[in-house]
Amino acid sequence: MSKYQNICDSMLLSRFFDRELEPDEQTLVREHIKSCPSCQKMHREHQAVSDFFRAGMDEIVSQIRFDSLETKILEQIREKQISWQTKLKLFFLSRRIIIPIAAMAAMMFIFFSLTVKSPVSVAGPSALITSFTGDISSVMFLETPESHQTIIWFQETF
Amino acid sequence: MLTFASAASVQAGTINIVVKTVLASQNTKFADPRLSDLIRELESVFRYSSYQLLSQNAMNLNMNQTGAAPLPEDRVLKITPARITGNRAELQLVLFKGDRQIFQTVIQLLNNGMITVGGPEYKGGYLLFNISVSF
Numbered sequence: 001m002s003k004y005q006n007i008c009d010s011m012l013l014s015r016f017f018d019r020e021l022e023p024d025e026q027t028l029v030r031e032h033i034k035s036c037p038s039c040q041k042m043h044r045e046h047q048a049v050s051d052f053f054r055a056g057m058d059e060i061v062s063q064i065r066f067d068s069l070e071t072k073i074l075e076q077i078r079e080k081q082i083s084w085q086t087k088l089k090l091f092f093l094s095r096r097i098i099i100p101i102a103a104m105a106a107m108m109f110i111f112f113s114l115t116v117k118s119p120v121s122v123a124g125p126s127a128l129i130t131s132f133t134g135d136i137s138s139v140m141f142l143e144t145p146e147s148h149q150t151i152i153w154f155q156e157t158f
Numbered sequence: 159m160l161t162f163a164s165a166a167s168v169q170a171g172t173i174n175i176v177v178k179t180v181l182a183s184q185n186t187k188f189a190d191p192r193l194s195d196l197i198r199e200l201e202s203v204f205r206y207s208s209y210q211l212l213s214q215n216a217m218n219l220n221m222n223q224t225g226a227a228p229l230p231e232d233r234v235l236k237i238t239p240a241r242i243t244g245n246r247a248e249l250q251l252v253l254f255k256g257d258r259q260i261f262q263t264v265i266q267l268l269n270n271g272m273i274t275v276g277g278p279e280y281k282g283g284y285l286l287f288n289i290s291v292s293f
Binding site: 062063064065124126127128129130131132133134135136139142144145146147149150151152153154155156 | 260263274278284
């Protein structure tokens with residue numbers, strides 16, 4: 001208990017909500033919240049925000065044909081030898097991982113697209129995204145499986 | 159002849175840009191015949207059952223000249239070509255809603271290629287902005 005002078009610290013609570021604390025710290029804060037009205041209030045607010053974004057993201061993701069994408073991608077892998085940077089992209093798609101941090105995705109995309117030569121048989125994406133910034137809550141970069149049309153899907157903030 | 163026209167376009171530094179605004183939804187089953195090629199692409203990624211073309215804006219821009227496509231609900235997409243490198247045109251896209259800037263991005267788009275930007279909710283569905291270029 002003496003580890004923290006003030007458990008009601010917003011940064012500490014934020015790390016608790018994101019499950020970034022060590023197990024003993026997580027337990028400590030969880031116990032504290034049970035008896036602290038202000039931390040309970042913060043917890044409810046954090047939960048509401050998380051639920052809001054999760055619901056929006058779930059709705060968007062539910063509209064994406066991951067199964068179809070995954071099947072076609074795996075077929076292409078079997079049919080032809082493809083570059084390692086494409087395999088990396090397929091890894092992300094096949095695991096249904098969404099990267100909401102636009103800059104990170106864009107920079108990785110551009111890095112791999114520009115620094116490594118692709119085999120002639122593999123067509124590049126219709127668009128290379130060199131930067132993306134905005135007042136948005138999430139963004140995804142997609143590519144259609146056959147003709148590699150680039151899609152940017154974003155969720156506006158309100 | 160086509161090759162000559164294309165070369166002249168590059169020399170003049172102009173880019174033809176078309177912005178199609180599409181409403182994608184699951185309310186009905188409808189495929190706008192003017193979007194047949196685009197729908198085939200989108201259906202490989204999305205599960206929407208209806209794709210309706212709401213508007214289409216064509217513009218011919220010089221380098222560093224900004225064109226604006228009016229979009230639903232007071233949105234505007236501003237497009238500025240920066241340069242042509244090989245078979246790609248570098249474009250800056252900036253989306254506004256009213257006075258507020260929603261996002262800005264810089265892309266390198268293939269000649270005769272397209273990119274689709276989507277996400278805003280509209281009339282029970284989602285807006286997609288399909289941007290194609292030729293030069």
